[in-house]
Amino acid sequence: MASGIQIRLLNLGSCNGCDVEILDLLHRDNRLALVGKGRGADVLLITGSLTRRNVTRLSDIRMKISVPILFVGACAISGGLFAPSEGDIERIIQISGCPVFYVFGCPPLPEDIADAIEKAMKKEVGSGVRS
Amino acid sequence: MVSDRSRRITLNYDIPEVYQIELETNASGRIKTASVISQFAYREIGHLVKERYSNPNDALYVVERICGICSHSHTLAFCCAVEKALGTEVPPRAAYIRSIVAELERLQSHLLNLVETATQLRENLLEKELWSVRQAVTSWLLTVTANRIHYGVNCIGGVTRDLKEGDRRILQRELPNLMSLISDIERGFKDVSQPRLQDLGVWTPPLQGEYGTGPNQRAYGWSHDIRIDMPYAAYAQVKFDPPIGEKGDAWSRVLIRLRELEVSCYLLRDLLHHLPRGELTVGELPSLVDAAEATVSVEAPRGENRYILKLSADGTVADLEIHVPTRNSVRGLEKALQGNDVDDTKLVVSSFDLCMSCYDGP
Numbered sequence: 001m002a003s004g005i006q007i008r009l010l011n012l013g014s015c016n017g018c019d020v021e022i023l024d025l026l027h028r029d030n031r032l033a034l035v036g037k038g039r040g041a042d043v044l045l046i047t048g049s050l051t052r053r054n055v056t057r058l059s060d061i062r063m064k065i066s067v068p069i070l071f072v073g074a075c076a077i078s079g080g081l082f083a084p085s086e087g088d089i090e091r092i093i094q095i096s097g098c099p100v101f102y103v104f105g106c107p108p109l110p111e112d113i114a115d116a117i118e119k120a121m122k123k124e125v126g127s128g129v130r131s
Numbered sequence: 132m133v134s135d136r137s138r139r140i141t142l143n144y145d146i147p148e149v150y151q152i153e154l155e156t157n158a159s160g161r162i163k164t165a166s167v168i169s170q171f172a173y174r175e176i177g178h179l180v181k182e183r184y185s186n187p188n189d190a191l192y193v194v195e196r197i198c199g200i201c202s203h204s205h206t207l208a209f210c211c212a213v214e215k216a217l218g219t220e221v222p223p224r225a226a227y228i229r230s231i232v233a234e235l236e237r238l239q240s241h242l243l244n245l246v247e248t249a250t251q252l253r254e255n256l257l258e259k260e261l262w263s264v265r266q267a268v269t270s271w272l273l274t275v276t277a278n279r280i281h282y283g284v285n286c287i288g289g290v291t292r293d294l295k296e297g298d299r300r301i302l303q304r305e306l307p308n309l310m311s312l313i314s315d316i317e318r319g320f321k322d323v324s325q326p327r328l329q330d331l332g333v334w335t336p337p338l339q340g341e342y343g344t345g346p347n348q349r350a351y352g353w354s355h356d357i358r359i360d361m362p363y364a365a366y367a368q369v370k371f372d373p374p375i376g377e378k379g380d381a382w383s384r385v386l387i388r389l390r391e392l393e394v395s396c397y398l399l400r401d402l403l404h405h406l407p408r409g410e411l412t413v414g415e416l417p418s419l420v421d422a423a424e425a426t427v428s429v430e431a432p433r434g435e436n437r438y439i440l441k442l443s444a445d446g447t448v449a450d451l452e453i454h455v456p457t458r459n460s461v462r463g464l465e466k467a468l469q470g471n472d473v474d475d476t477k478l479v480v481s482s483f484d485l486c487m488s489c490y491d492g493p
Contacts, residue, residue, distance in 0.1 A: 009147070011148065011149050013171060013173070015172075015196050015198050015202075016148060016486070017200075017202075019148070021279070027259070036146070037145065049174070052170075081193055081196055106281060109279070
């Protein structure tokens with residue numbers, strides 16, 4: 001995996017399952033680092049089905065994204081059990097024209113998330129990782 | 132002259148959970164009022180179960196996804212409620228497997244919270260050590276349940292997966308190592324955090340049970356634990372004393388969780404040792420003749436998780452009310468923050484171990 005990847009994590013209403021697995025991955029691979037709001041990130045990870053209160057949070061950031069986006073877990077990809085949720089995250093995000101990647105699973109394994117981050121860094125647009 | 136001007140501060144939490152804490156402070160930086168603002172993970176799960184997934188087997192899948200940290204306690208409470216309404220009991224082996232997974236879940240949940248506390252204390256080495264122990268526990272969960280987050284072990288009337296004899300032996304062999312790691316961690320925490328956490332964020336709930344049970348309540352001397360008071364699964368077959376604190380400060384809450392790790396290990400040892408042979412499910416479930424109701428509480432890692440379930444005569448879910456332990460913790464946190472220095476807020480918050488997806492989900 002490429003060295004020093006800055007990750008921004010956006011939880012749009014998940015059960016924390018995917019988020020805990022992402023934290024697990026961060027503890028396994030110290031080349032990955034989580035960055036907070038307002039800092040430059042190399043990749044954006046989205047978890048959770050879109051809930052009502054998060055709609056505004058998502059539209060606030062959507063114009064600022066210029067990095068690959070990873071949809072982590074069933075909820076982020078399709079709404080999962082909660083589909084149809086408050087809106088199609090992908091449709092909102094696609095406006096910015098960023099490459100999009102999917103990590104399937106409920107929740108996906110940390111190894112699969114790592115694979116997807118690697119692919120995103122290599123800009124292998126359109127490829128998904130299936131678990 | 133000291134100014135009496137107050138300030139309003141909003142603390143944003145967004146990793147891994149999203150919520151805000153609004154604080155009003157006085158001129159010297161002491162907190163006057165605090166309130167937790169949430170609803171970011173509101174998924175209307177009670178409503179969803181009633182309207183779309185009213186078959187108990189489907190609903191089980193939904194309640195599991197309330198929380199990614201304590202999913203087993205939700206499915207366990209739901210299954211126990213349905214079984215109580217149907218008037219059936221699970222076979223002993225299934226009850227033991229449910230308890231084993233519940234204790235493994237408690238271990239990983241408490242370890243996750245202790246990692247958060249170590250992060251707030253900026254103790255990187257301790258944080259790494261805790262996470263490696265947590266990884267060992269999640270790998271055990273993977274062995275026992277074939278899953279790391281949503282275990283899918285419970286089903287109405289029993290469990291879906293048996294504990295293989297080889298896996299049981301592996302767990303029994305590894306438990307002493309885990310116990311020694313936990314005592315190392317306890318020593319590490321005592322050295323680095325006791326002076327920082329003592330007398331911080333004191334919460335002294337009235338000891339009348341209005342705040343349910345849980346480690347935060349036990350840190351101030353509330354001696355109740357659902358596993359002892361109203362035993363479910365296989366808890367009637369094992370004996371243990373829940374650790375009780377006295378002061379109700381942040382250190383007591385951390386210490387209670389550290390001691391509960393030890394208790395869970397002892398419980399696991401006993402449960403694994405006495406695991407009976409037999410069936411995994413009751414087989415054919417009895418059918419209802421009339422609408423039925425059941426209230427069941429289980430001791431989730433964060434405290435009392437209460438499910439109030441109504442079944443229609445056709446066996447579907449007519450109503451589901453879920454009382455999660457974080458409800459009580461949030462009320463406690465808002466009180467405990469008052470009078471504290473604003474700089475210590477994150478430490479106090481981490482000592483309360485809030486789970487906002489549980490709090491918001493239903």
